[in-house]
Amino acid sequence: MGRRLQRELFRMVVSDLVGGEPNFHAERLAHYVSLVRRSTVQDPEWTAQLLRWTRHVAGLDYTARAGAAEFLSARLAAGQHGMSRQVIDSVLVDPLDPTWLLYYWNYNHGRALPKPLKRGISDAVRRLYTEESVRQCDRTWMDLRLGDVLNRVHPKPVDARQAELFRHILDRRYDRDAVDGTPAGRWKPPAPPLPRLPGHTLLLAELDAVEWFEFDETVELVASRCERAEIVRWRRERSYHPREPDELRKVVRERFRRRRHDRVLVITQGQELDRSLSSSVPRNVPLHVWDLSDRNTQWASVSRHRYRHDGTKDAALWALSLFEAGEQGLWPW
Known part of the structure; x- marks a missing residue:
């Protein structure tokens, strides 16, 4: 416990x-x-x-x-x-x-x-x-x-x-004529070095998101920090027929049949971390969904080995490694 x-x-x-x-x-x-x-x-x-x-x-x-x-x-x-x-x-x-x-x-x-x-x-x-x-x-x-x-x-x-x-x-305190303080910049810690992601990463980049947000640099940055990375570009199906299979789920399952990965990272515009996507990845394999849509995400949605958050933040790559380390009890202090 x-x-x-x-x-x-x-x-x-x-x-x-x-x-x-x-x-x-x-x-x-x-x-x-x-x-x-x-x-x-x-x-x-x-x-x-x-x-x-x-x-x-x-x-x-x-x-x-x-x-x-x-x-x-x-x-x-x-x-x-x-x-x-x-x-x-x-x-x-x-x-x-x-x-x-x-x-x-x-x-x-x-x-x-x-x-x-x-x-x-x-x-x-x-x-x-x-x-x-x-x-x-x-x-x-x-x-x-x-x-x-x-x-x-x-x-x-x-x-x-x-x-x-x-x-x-x-x-x-009691001087009514006191001049208000000059606002100071907020204290921030030094930016941590970008982590290295060990093992084999399945990196899935949504084509619509790439075209709209021009985040090829994000994909390249993540890939450069991976020990090994397989980059797959996919396009989401826009059909509303509930029985039609989801393209992302098919891609993930197909890739896992060919080769087992140590993590799955989805860079997307609005893709939910739903039960269907979660079940396509073994429960003990970390699944990260980075949403690059323009919305003010207040915090990540996380559970064990399942993470969804706004991927545009500078700390996103750092957080990815922290989430995984925390599951193993490898605390960063």
């Missing part, structure tokens, strides 16, 4: 990589929270490593902050002590991260702040609050100003200069 839980939680985090900025709907957030809390109780060390990786490497700020808050809440509910302060600190890397974490905590857990939360945020504030960050991030229009963060967690300044800065931040 432990490994299954880890795989499911890791898949959910990686799915945010290929959906742009995650926009958690209530049902999805509730599922994520449940997975994090269960994982925290069962294996807090693994969960802490996942959350740090989520922020520092994957760059998923909301996912990491929400996960850290629920890590702390789950530890408290289970009567477990230690680790929470360090986990909170580990996901706060931008000067506004402490503010957004307090917003999340206030909304989901109330205004009372447990000691590990205060101390974790204090540790981060001591690192992140500088003269430059105040100029860039102290937004007068925000309900929670940097001074409100200081007033709630009471960090101890590292030196006299930071003590003076903290006094300035606190005084600035």
Whole structure:
């Protein structure tokens, strides 16, 4: 059960990589929270490593902050002590991260702040609050100003200069003539190197999508990262007769009869990952469907060895290798 839980939680985090900025709907957030809390109780060390990786490497700020808050809440509910302060600190890397974490905590857990939360945020504030960050991030229009963060967690300044800065931040809360901060660019982790895909990949490129979206470069890029690749171009049948066999399913089954592949990757415009397509590939063989249609995909649709997502994101190729590694318990930290 432990490994299954880890795989499911890791898949959910990686799915945010290929959906742009995650926009958690209530049902999805509730599922994520449940997975994090269960994982925290069962294996807090693994969960802490996942959350740090989520922020520092994957760059998923909301996912990491929400996960850290629920890590702390789950530890408290289970009567477990230690680790929470360090986990909170580990996901706060931008000067506004402490503010957004307090917003999340206030909304989901109330205004009372447990000691590990205060101390974790204090540790981060001591690192992140500088003269430059105040100029860039102290937004007068925000309900929670940097001074409100200081007033709630009471960090101890590292030196006299930071003590003076903290006094300035606190005084600035009540200055109606204060100039709004200059918006700073969001912190992003360095782009990871493109992975190598081991084994033999069956790469299926939909002809209509190639003609419309000019993504031959995408196909070539993926093929260049494969140890071995068989590229097949196919055209989807447009008939609505339900008994007529699907062309893609026929192609996949025919190729598998000739030679067994280690993964199947479909680059397409609007092809669903339906039961018919899924059943054409053995259950233990990863099947990836990258949709290049122009729609705002919020997150990937994933289950074990079955993945469908927007393939136009820079992180799509990276996510493909992460999904597969996670199924084998090969965590990237």
